[in-house]
Amino acid sequence: MRTQLISYVMCCLACGCLGPSQPSSVTPAIETSEAQPAQVLDTANESKIDTPHSNEVIASLDLRTMQETGRFKDLKIARANPISDPFYKRAKATFEGYELNAILALSPKYKTLDPTRHSLRFVCLDGYKTTFSLDSIRGARGVLATRVQGDTPVPWPVKARGKQKQTAGPYYLVWDAETYDEKRPWPYQLTQIEFISNESVDRRLGTHLKNLDRAGEALFRTYCLACHSVNLQGGQLGPELNVPKNITEYRSHDYLLAFIKKPQDFRAGSVMPPSPLKEDEIKSVIVYLGQLKDAKVCSNASQCSDYMDALHK
Numbered sequence: 001m002r003t004q005l006i007s008y009v010m011c012c013l014a015c016g017c018l019g020p021s022q023p024s025s026v027t028p029a030i031e032t033s034e035a036q037p038a039q040v041l042d043t044a045n046e047s048k049i050d051t052p053h054s055n056e057v058i059a060s061l062d063l064r065t066m067q068e069t070g071r072f073k074d075l076k077i078a079r080a081n082p083i084s085d086p087f088y089k090r091a092k093a094t095f096e097g098y099e100l101n102a103i104l105a106l107s108p109k110y111k112t113l114d115p116t117r118h119s120l121r122f123v124c125l126d127g128y129k130t131t132f133s134l135d136s137i138r139g140a141r142g143v144l145a146t147r148v149q150g151d152t153p154v155p156w157p158v159k160a161r162g163k164q165k166q167t168a169g170p171y172y173l174v175w176d177a178e179t180y181d182e183k184r185p186w187p188y189q190l191t192q193i194e195f196i197s198n199e200s201v202d203r204r205l206g207t208h209l210k211n212l213d214r215a216g217e218a219l220f221r222t223y224c225l226a227c228h229s230v231n232l233q234g235g236q237l238g239p240e241l242n243v244p245k246n247i248t249e250y251r252s253h254d255y256l257l258a259f260i261k262k263p264q265d266f267r268a269g270s271v272m273p274p275s276p277l278k279e280d281e282i283k284s285v286i287v288y289l290g291q292l293k294d295a296k297v298c299s300n301a302s303q304c305s306d307y308m309d310a311l312h313k
């Protein structure tokens with residue numbers, strides 16, 4: 001299981017697992033914080049769910065905008081030599097960029113974060129979003145790399161990945177003297193770092209629902225959420241799975257089971273990887289997904305589009 005997890009994660013826990021770029025309209029401006037009052041939408045059966053931006057994203061650091069507007073210019077150039085890195089898989093590369101801690105400290109919100117209530121979410125070019133605890137970045141030196149040192153072409157060497165040629169840019173988070181594993185974030189093709197509230201994310205993932213399939217929820221978070229959203233919360237590489245229609249409202253159980261096991265049996269070249277989960281684990285994820293239909297944040301196209309507008313304000 002552990003080896004499976006690691007190889008799966010090698011492909012996908014880092015960012016930029018192929019796929020098109022995220023449309024720029026959904027890229028929030030540098031450090032958006034929300035001043036809007038919490039707008040509340042009624043859902044069919046559940047109590048109330050906050051509009052996401054009322055408290056989910058505490059601050060969003062849009063790295064390219066920050067760099068372009070000179071916010072990094074007083075930071076010292078930092079270097080890191082990971083023992084191995086997940087993108088180039090080179091043994092002795094020297095990466096150059098800025099200390100992760102120095103970048104985070106550019107946001108005044110950073111020092112107000114509480115490890116028990118907040119997390120970091122890394123957003124990548126293709127809509128992949130991966131969440132890590134604040135503790136995951138402690139005890140080692142992370143460098144937000146902007147280039148590989150001494151390499152051509154500058155700033156990033158190109159690497160073939162599947163049918164595409166890619167680089168790790170615009171930003172690649174690497175850890176000095178560390179080997180890649182799932183404990184720390186190593187996102188490549190990184191564009192944004194968000195500070196998020198665990199509570200409001202939990203709510204949109206249905207954690208408040210009674211009798212929720214908790215095992216299915218945990219598996220979904222580990223194996224699916226970085227690519228898929230539910231209630232518009234999660235990655236944007238794959239389709240949304242709960243609103244306005246829950247996936248179990250238009251796909252049969254047998255289809256879901258077979259598709260999740262091996263998307264390539266249905267669609268050649270599917271970007272979704274074959275699932276490393278056992279059959280009963282996949283069933284548990286399907287039960288969990290079905291339960292979310294009782295906690296929709298919006299239940300028709302126009303409500304969902306209003307909700308998304310609120311998200312990206």
Ligand code: HEC
Pocket residue numbers: 012017220223224225226227228237238239241247251256259260263267269270271272273275277285
């Ligand atoms: C690397 C990103 C990625 C991961 C991880 C991932 N998916 Fe997907 N998923 C996709 C993409 C992309 C599609 C669209 C696939 C296609 O069209 O071939 C998709 C499609 C789907 C569909 C839609 C099928 C349909 O026909 O409507 C379901 C259901 C689904 N994924 C469930 C899951 C579940 C459950 C997990 C976790 C076990 C998961 N996915 C993990 C990217 C991912």
